[in-house]
Amino acid sequence: MNLFKKSVLATAVLALAACSGDDGATGPQGTTGPAGVDGSAGLSSLIATATLSEGDTNCPGGGTQIDSGIDTDGNGELASGEITSTEFLCLPFTPPVAFDIQANTEENAWYKAGDAEVEAAGARSYTETRGQAKNVILFVGDGMGVSTVTAARILEGQLKGMMGEENVLSFGEFPFSGLAKTYNVDAQTPDSAGTMTAMMSGVKTDVGTIGVDEDIVRGDCSTVAGNEMIGALELAEIAGKATGVVSTARITHATPAATYAKSADRNWEDVSDKPASAADCDDIALQLVEFEANLEARYPGLDVDGLEVAMGGGRRHFLPNDVSFNVERDVADGAEGDRTDARDLTAEWLATYADGVYVNTLAEFSAVDGDNTPHLFGLFNESHMRYEADRYNDVGGEPSLRDMTEKAIQVLDNDDDGFFLMVESGRIDHGHHAGSAYSALTDTIEFAEAVAKAVELTDAEETLIIVTADHSHVFTIAGYPKRGNPILGKVVSVGSNSPAMASDDMPYTTLGYTNGRGFRALGNETDADASYGIDIDTGRKDLLFVDTQTPGFHQEALVPTSSETHAGEDVGIYASGPGASLVTGTNEQSVIFHVMEYAADLIADAEANLP
Amino acid sequence: VKNFLSVITLFTCAWLLTACDSRKIKAPSYACDDLDMAYFGARYHVQQQGLNDEHVHHEEASVFTLWRIDNKVLHEYDDQGISFLYSNGSGERLISHQFFDRDKRAIEFDSKFIPENQKNSLWSQKKNLVSDALLSQMKKSGEHGKNCNKVEHLTFESEEFNAELHWLPAFELPFKLEIVQKGQHKHWQLVDIVGNEADIKQAMLERNKYLSTDFADIGDNETDPFLRNMINLGFIDHGNSGFYDSDGNDIGSHHH
Numbered sequence: 001m002n003l004f005k006k007s008v009l010a011t012a013v014l015a016l017a018a019c020s021g022d023d024g025a026t027g028p029q030g031t032t033g034p035a036g037v038d039g040s041a042g043l044s045s046l047i048a049t050a051t052l053s054e055g056d057t058n059c060p061g062g063g064t065q066i067d068s069g070i071d072t073d074g075n076g077e078l079a080s081g082e083i084t085s086t087e088f089l090c091l092p093f094t095p096p097v098a099f100d101i102q103a104n105t106e107e108n109a110w111y112k113a114g115d116a117e118v119e120a121a122g123a124r125s126y127t128e129t130r131g132q133a134k135n136v137i138l139f140v141g142d143g144m145g146v147s148t149v150t151a152a153r154i155l156e157g158q159l160k161g162m163m164g165e166e167n168v169l170s171f172g173e174f175p176f177s178g179l180a181k182t183y184n185v186d187a188q189t190p191d192s193a194g195t196m197t198a199m200m201s202g203v204k205t206d207v208g209t210i211g212v213d214e215d216i217v218r219g220d221c222s223t224v225a226g227n228e229m230i231g232a233l234e235l236a237e238i239a240g241k242a243t244g245v246v247s248t249a250r251i252t253h254a255t256p257a258a259t260y261a262k263s264a265d266r267n268w269e270d271v272s273d274k275p276a277s278a279a280d281c282d283d284i285a286l287q288l289v290e291f292e293a294n295l296e297a298r299y300p301g302l303d304v305d306g307l308e309v310a311m312g313g314g315r316r317h318f319l320p321n322d323v324s325f326n327v328e329r330d331v332a333d334g335a336e337g338d339r340t341d342a343r344d345l346t347a348e349w350l351a352t353y354a355d356g357v358y359v360n361t362l363a364e365f366s367a368v369d370g371d372n373t374p375h376l377f378g379l380f381n382e383s384h385m386r387y388e389a390d391r392y393n394d395v396g397g398e399p400s401l402r403d404m405t406e407k408a409i410q411v412l413d414n415d416d417d418g419f420f421l422m423v424e425s426g427r428i429d430h431g432h433h434a435g436s437a438y439s440a441l442t443d444t445i446e447f448a449e450a451v452a453k454a455v456e457l458t459d460a461e462e463t464l465i466i467v468t469a470d471h472s473h474v475f476t477i478a479g480y481p482k483r484g485n486p487i488l489g490k491v492v493s494v495g496s497n498s499p500a501m502a503s504d505d506m507p508y509t510t511l512g513y514t515n516g517r518g519f520r521a522l523g524n525e526t527d528a529d530a531s532y533g534i535d536i537d538t539g540r541k542d543l544l545f546v547d548t549q550t551p552g553f554h555q556e557a558l559v560p561t562s563s564e565t566h567a568g569e570d571v572g573i574y575a576s577g578p579g580a581s582l583v584t585g586t587n588e589q590s591v592i593f594h595v596m597e598y599a600a601d602l603i604a605d606a607e608a609n610l611p
Numbered sequence: 612v613k614n615f616l617s618v619i620t621l622f623t624c625a626w627l628l629t630a631c632d633s634r635k636i637k638a639p640s641y642a643c644d645d646l647d648m649a650y651f652g653a654r655y656h657v658q659q660q661g662l663n664d665e666h667v668h669h670e671e672a673s674v675f676t677l678w679r680i681d682n683k684v685l686h687e688y689d690d691q692g693i694s695f696l697y698s699n700g701s702g703e704r705l706i707s708h709q710f711f712d713r714d715k716r717a718i719e720f721d722s723k724f725i726p727e728n729q730k731n732s733l734w735s736q737k738k739n740l741v742s743d744a745l746l747s748q749m750k751k752s753g754e755h756g757k758n759c760n761k762v763e764h765l766t767f768e769s770e771e772f773n774a775e776l777h778w779l780p781a782f783e784l785p786f787k788l789e790i791v792q793k794g795q796h797k798h799w800q801l802v803d804i805v806g807n808e809a810d811i812k813q814a815m816l817e818r819n820k821y822l823s824t825d826f827a828d829i830g831d832n833e834t835d836p837f838l839r840n841m842i843n844l845g846f847i848d849h850g851n852s853g854f855y856d857s858d859g860n861d862i863g864s865h866h867h
Contacts, residue, residue, distance in 0.1 A: 191831055191834075192831060207834060208834060254831065266831075267824075267832065272820075273822065321819070332681070332682045332698075333698045334683075334698065338823075340820075383825055383827075384825070384827060429830075429831070430827045430830075432830075433827065433829070433830030433831070434827070529826055529827050532826035532827075532829075533707070561833075562829050562830075562833075562838065562839075563829040563830030563833070564830060565830060565833060566830075
């Protein structure tokens with residue numbers, strides 16, 4: 001207020017005192033004359049003030065303008081023509097630094113991070129040389145579509161205490177990525193058999209068939225001969241590399257089976273699964289155990305040492321239908337084994353590989369010295385291995401996917417010629433089929449940990465690692481949840497702390513399914529397959545008092561189906577190591593084989609080893 | 612069920628299904644010494660009436676057979692050609708197989724969800740049709756007969772439903788069970804005890820030859836016509852007693 005002391009004068013118009021008339025010349029002292037006439041009245045001097053707003057040209061910070069002059073027209077107001085002087089009393093003002101929009105952009109943390117990534121990429125050589133990869137690891141997240149990767153990334157971040165969205169899964173750090181078109185030759189939305197055959201052999205084929213081309217007739221054993229294809233694992237084996245297959249599904253299930261078997265039907269996992277008409281076709285379990293013999297028979301004179309590693313579930317397909325062979329199941333509950341030919345393929349495997357180790361439990365697995373084990377065969381469940389979240393419930397104990405990946409690499413990297421390893425997280429797919437985002441996402445997180453373990457244990461200069469999915473699922477991330485909202489939770493809008501209501505006046509979850517068995521609230525149940533024991537319950541439910549973040553919550557679904565289904569959109573391919581830069585753009589899924597073949601020069605090396 | 616039809620009739624009353632009106636049913640008279648409690652079938656005639664102001668507006672009749680096979684129990688729905696095999700497995704699981712006799716296919720899963728502390732109750736309900744929990748809440752009003760033909764008269768009343776049970780302690784099975792609840796009246800009547808060990812084992816052997824699929828694998832096999840049809844057939848796992856309260860809970864496993 002002190003600054004404005006002069007403005008007290010503001011609106012006042014001050015009239016100066018009137019002037020008297022001029023004096024006459026000095027004359028002789030005369031007589032006192034009569035009184036003179038008064039002179040004319042003088043003119044008033046006026047001052048006017050006005051408040052100036054912030055941004056004024058003369059006072060950028062605001063202030064007061066003081067105009068002064070003579071009221072020549074005597075109207076008591078200071079007209080603009082009467083102003084003879086103007087002064088400004090300005091408030092203090094610090095002019096802003098000129099805004100540098102470019103600097104503002106470049107200094108942003110997001111910008112810097114992106115710039116660093118591109119700079120780093122630019123420093124890398126994009127020139128690939130055939131055969132630079134000594135080792136190849138193919139990771140397949142079964143059913144791990146893009147929405148699954150995103151949701152798992154957020155969940156992993158939130159489990160680490162982050163908001164989540166900014167988190168990066170292990171393979172999200174890989175320098176190269178692309179997309180794969182997943183369709184089968186005869187199916188718009190594919191299955192694992194056809195897609196994995198494409199990845200392993202470089203040839204797309206029909207849904208439900210394994211290691212054979214599209215001329216196959218599914219379920220017709222007689223059409224197998226002449227339509228078989230050789231795959232990357234077989235080429236690696238012939239080339240002298242160590243080979244391994246790891247899965248949390250049955251090791252005879254479609255994805256792992258496509259690495260070593262040829263079958264007109266993915267379901268011919270053991271002899272009891274085949275129709276009588278397929279008597280001349282070996283079941284998938286038998287093909288695993290006789291992999292070495294079958295390969296040598298195909299190329300007379302060839303001498304290979306067989307699969308060094310095979311680990312997963314599916315014990316039932318290797319054991320006779322006889323309770324005396326049970327490993328975990330109570331004898332009173334029936335036989336674990338399904339085989340009706342009385343063959344114990346685990347014993348046959350041990351007879352073939354006298355140096356091998358066969359394990360069923362976590363304790364047995366943990367006792368294996370990978371550096372000194374030439375062959376390792378692990379069957380940890382009679383059917384699929386448990387979901388990662390449910391692993392603690394297993395009677396005999398099961399290793400995690402990262403544990404199996406670590407052990408597999410320990411065994412395989414004993415071979416100086418390098419190795420080929422396929423690792424599948426098979427139960428991501430099953431979690432989705434059961435409508436359980438919790439199971440699918442926690443298995444995806446474990447899958448990412450397995451990838452991280454492989455990165456840790458291998459030399460990036462000589463190991464091509466590809467991470468991809470065989471197909472997607474009808475799994476969505478929907479609504480407008482605010483940043484950091486629990487990914488398994490109900491949608492809470494930006495600026496709100498309570499669930500957003502849909503037009504039916506009920507809350508809804510961020511994650512959901514287009515089809516499937518629908519809503520379940522099974523609390524702490526960690527086995528997603530528990531859903532199959534309950535009738536289908538699709539459509540909207542009132543979730544107001546339901547904890548949707550529990551393991552046993554199954555998301556709502558729209559279309560009732562006996563099981564949630566695959567989806568047909570592209571899936572991601574992530575790559576690091578020699579040959580990785582070949583993974584870019586949108587590709588037929590079968591290109592993955594060609595990337596692996598080029599990187600490790602599999603065909604040339606295999607041909608060099610043929611007798 | 613045709614696999615089980617080479618039966619030995621173990622009780623002297625020859626019950627005709629058409630004559631299974633509860634008012635006409637006679638007391639059981641089994642030849643106790645010949646019974647093998649580990650292997651037999653209990654065939655029931657099931658009548659279900661929809662009530663509207665105590666007037667019957669809808670009526671259904673069906674045949675259901677409970678088979679005891681050593682430590683397993685098979686629930687067979689004759690009309691639908693579907694049966695469920697339950698095995699009281701280790702841990703908190705109830706192993707279950709679902710057989711579709713007409714298609715000679717099976718679905719299996721070993722992870723039936725059971726809420727905590729309910730496994731024994733559920734198993735008793737599968738094995739005996741009435742759970743231990745419900746049985747313990749019923750009031751005994753009388754009994755007649757002796758040895759394996761002894762029948763206990765039990766009743767239960769609640770806001771949800773009323774039940775009248777004629778219980779065979781030797782078999783741990785109902786001889787007669789009537790449930791009345793809002794809009795519904797169900798009546799189960801034991802009409803036959805059948806089977807012998809050899810026949811029952813052979814029938815199970817045949818079922819074990821069915822092409823079997825895990826529940827978890829159905830989603831990867833939707834191109835299979837049989838599995839596609841399962842959507843329509845349904846997974847009628849809760850069809851074991853057919854009695855439900857107003858919330859859809861199975862009355863047979865009633866507990867508080």
